[in-house]
Amino acid sequence: MIENITFTYRDGSYDAGNVTVYALSTCGHCKRALNFLDSNSVKYRFVYVDLLPSEEKNKLKDYLVQKSNMYVAFPFLVIDDNTFFTGFIEEEWRRMLKLEK
Secondary structure: OOHHOEEEEEEOOOOOOEEEEEOOOOOOHHHHHHHHHOOOOEEEEEEEEHHOOHHHHHHHHHHHHHHOOOOOOOEEEEEEEEEEEEOOEEEEEEEHOOOOO
């Protein structure tokens, strides 16, 4: 399912593993999260879920709920396909990505 999604890739000098962000194009928290990753030069990929076709969007949400066993809200951070976090709290993202202050 996820292999059919077209992600946007951001190259960075800091590799925190396989970092994926599911975001909404109109979400202020999502924009802050992506800016945080960019400003810390984190290598990651993202997709704006709200811009996906309805069927794909629904399948993706179901996949994320099943995989993470969490409620899906945005931004939704996935690291190495086994660490999941919903929302953007800078300190939590910094900790999970092992970024120094």
